[in-house]
Amino acid sequence: MLKLIFALLLVANAALFAYGEGYLGQFSGNEHEPARLQRQQNVDKLQLISAGKAESAVAALSPPPPPPVPRDEPATTACLEVGNFALDEARKFENRLASLELGDRQQRRNVAEQEVSSYIVHIPPQASRAAAEKKADELRELGVTNFFILNDSSPLKWGISLGVFRTEAAAQAQLAALVKQGVQSARVAPRYASSKQVYFQFRDISEDAKARIEKIAAKFQEQESRSCSSAR
The missing domain is CATH 3.30.70.120 (Alpha-Beta Plaits)
Known part of the structure; x- marks a missing residue:
């Protein structure tokens, strides 16, 4: 009996040795790993890499994400x-x-800006003060007494002012009254002020x-x- 058991163990060990060395052929789905690696093509070029490198490689091969849709900006x-x-x-x-x-x-x-501040009724500038005084005498002879000679540095120097009014209508009314008195050279002009x-x-x-x-x-x-x- 012991001889039989010993013979069976001897046969089993021989079978396991033959299987491990590949002497018994290939069995699908139950291959020995070293032998299978040896049958791969370009086995010498295979290289184990870390999980992080594997994820980076996959990301590099993946298509880029689509560009974000632009949001409409208010005009x-x-x-x-x-x-x-x-x-x-x-x-x-x-x-x-x-x-x-x-x-x-x-x-x-x-x-x-320059804006009209008032209106002046006046006789245009004379050539000199003497000429302005002579024109003043003519006004007195006509009965006009409300006037004065302009002697400042304005463009109306040596003219004669016959009144300053806030509205053009009032200035025109004064001019009409002077014309009736015989004053023919009087004029109405706007006066300007900076604003x-x-x-x-x-x-x-x-x-x-x-x-x-x-x-x-x-x-x-x-x-x-x-x-x-x-x-x-």
Whole structure:
């Protein structure tokens, strides 16, 4: 009995040795790993790499992600201009703009202008003071006494002023009365004074902001909205 068991063990060990060395052929799905590696092509070029390198290689071979879809930006107006305002109106307009919070997109500009301040009834300048005095004597002979000779450095020097009026209508009425007295050389002319005007510029604003600014400007009936002028 012991001899039989010993013979069986001997046969089993011989079979395991033959199988391990590949003498018994190939069995699908149950191959010995060293033998299988030896049968691979270019076995000498195989190289084990880390998981991090493997992920990097896969990422390099993957197609790039699609570009993000651009978001639509609100349309802007290059530059809007409103004015000219007198100083008191400019302050009122500016206060109403405060709720829009335009910051640097809103700019206040000042411009000096000449405006008519009054109207003068006068006799044009004479060649000299002596000539002006002679013209004054002629006025006295006609019964005109309310006048004075202009001797300052203005363009009307050596002219004769016959009255200064706030409106042109009042000046024309005075002229008509003088003509009836026989004064033929008198004229009406505007007098100018420097004034500071204010206008506002709005740059890079949205169409909605532009509409709101123009709505506020509409409350100031003498003002207009326009594109910014390059002449300023």
